[in-house]
Amino acid sequence: MFTRADALALDADDPLAFARARFSLPVGLTYLDGNSLGALPRRTATRVGDTIAREWGQGLVGSWSEWFGWPAKLGAKIARLIGAGPDEVIVTDNTSVNVFKLAAAALSLRPERRVIVTEAGNFPTDLYMLRGLGSLTDIEVRAVAPAEIAGALDEHVALLWLTHTHYRTGAVHDMAALTAAAHAKGALAGWDLSHSAGAVAVDLKAAQADLATGCGYKYLNGGPGAPAYAYVAGRHHEALTQPLTGWIGHAAPFDFGDDYAPARGVARLLTGTPGVLGLAALASGLATFDGIDMPAAAAKSRALGDLFLDLAAEHCPALEPACPREGRGAQVSLRHPHAEPIMQALIARGVVGDVRPPDVLRFGFPALYTRYVDVWDGVEALAQVLESGEWQDSRFAQRRAVT
Numbered sequence: 001m002f003t004r005a006d007a008l009a010l011d012a013d014d015p016l017a018f019a020r021a022r023f024s025l026p027v028g029l030t031y032l033d034g035n036s037l038g039a040l041p042r043r044t045a046t047r048v049g050d051t052i053a054r055e056w057g058q059g060l061v062g063s064w065s066e067w068f069g070w071p072a073k074l075g076a077k078i079a080r081l082i083g084a085g086p087d088e089v090i091v092t093d094n095t096s097v098n099v100f101k102l103a104a105a106a107l108s109l110r111p112e113r114r115v116i117v118t119e120a121g122n123f124p125t126d127l128y129m130l131r132g133l134g135s136l137t138d139i140e141v142r143a144v145a146p147a148e149i150a151g152a153l154d155e156h157v158a159l160l161w162l163t164h165t166h167y168r169t170g171a172v173h174d175m176a177a178l179t180a181a182a183h184a185k186g187a188l189a190g191w192d193l194s195h196s197a198g199a200v201a202v203d204l205k206a207a208q209a210d211l212a213t214g215c216g217y218k219y220l221n222g223g224p225g226a227p228a229y230a231y232v233a234g235r236h237h238e239a240l241t242q243p244l245t246g247w248i249g250h251a252a253p254f255d256f257g258d259d260y261a262p263a264r265g266v267a268r269l270l271t272g273t274p275g276v277l278g279l280a281a282l283a284s285g286l287a288t289f290d291g292i293d294m295p296a297a298a299a300k301s302r303a304l305g306d307l308f309l310d311l312a313a314e315h316c317p318a319l320e321p322a323c324p325r326e327g328r329g330a331q332v333s334l335r336h337p338h339a340e341p342i343m344q345a346l347i348a349r350g351v352v353g354d355v356r357p358p359d360v361l362r363f364g365f366p367a368l369y370t371r372y373v374d375v376w377d378g379v380e381a382l383a384q385v386l387e388s389g390e391w392q393d394s395r396f397a398q399r400r401a402v403t
């Protein structure tokens with residue numbers, strides 16, 4: 001039988017264990033929710049403080065000459081984690097806005113086509129933004145079940161837009177196969193990497209993906225509401241257009257001309273003035289990946305998740321897996337009809353995961369700071385919550401506003 005001592009032994013042998021020192025985590029807390037909000041890097045407060053006190057406070061407006069380069073510089077750092085070229089990624093806006101811009105870009109690259117195919121049950125903002133874009137023109141958004149995606153592609157489809165790792169189930173799509181299926185019908189393929197970048201090995205170039213975006217605050221540790229990033233394959237840069245033509249995406253913003261001319265490449269996805277403090281925090285988040293091999297990190301996350309599933313099967317028989325064993329991202333999902341009060345009771349015991357309605361308990365295993373012993377402690381606390389029935393206490397009956 002696997003014991004807590006076995007978990008500690010795995011930690012002692014873990015070649016990635018050193019990376020946990022890059023984070024500042026509360027003592028005594030078992031944090032298994034880095035898939036929702038990445039942990040605080042130890043250097044972020046100093047990094048942002050320096051941007052405030054020195055760059056802003058002393059440098060004032062003169063610091064813009066440095067800050068202006070950050071969206072491209074940070075984009076190049078993210079590129080390494082997702083198999084993109086350094087000039088194919090830019091940090092800008094949030095994921096929702098980037099979905100809109102990229103989908104609009106795809107429609108203008110395929111002007112004779114009027115359909116976007118996506119997955120029913122996709123992350124809500126992807127569905128909402130695609131339909132919002134569709135409401136401006138006569139675009140049909142086809143949201144189909146995962147098994148029907150390939151079959152929904154035809155010669156009317158401009159874009160196949162999918163989330164690579166599903167937020168609820170952790171299931172990972174075969175990016176190369178689905179991109180190839182889209183290309184076979186003449187459509188473009190775009191990917192939301194919010195639960196993939198920094199969590200699973202992604203190779204946009206090998207998959208021939210056309211477009212992608214994702215957020216900076218989950219596995220990339222950029223802090224709450226961190227800026228997002230957008231990727232466009234180099235082969236589309238020349239023809240790339242998008243409708244949110246803000247002045248920062250202009251070729252020469254400081255000429256202040258009346259007419260828009262796009263900046264080179266992905267820089268034309270920029271809209272307005274970037275939030276510099278958010279960029280500084282994201283820079284610190286991305287630095288936690290310095291020297292980290294993504295396939296090795298992804299393999300550790302999978303091993304942590306597999307162990308969690310095995311221990312939960314043994315110690316928490318009331319829970320049903322809601323995630324695949326194979327082809328899973330850096331998270332585990334378990335089902336119980338009373339997921340919400342169970343999670344609240346678990347959090348009261350110092351183990352933090354989250355809930356997705358109606359019945360899914362989610363646990364994330366970012367490789368850089370999650371230990372095998374956290375897996376053990378998490379399952380043990382979960383087993384105690386279930387066995388004791390303490391989740392039925394009235395203090396856990398109220399649904400929280402933000403989960």
Ligand SMILES: *Cc1c(COP(=O)(O)O)cnc(C)c1O
Nearest residue numbers: 094095096123163167192194215
């Ligand atoms: C977290 C997440 C988002 C977040 O979008 P925001 O615009 O940053 O709120 C978008 N898509 C997916 C798939 C996500 O998991």
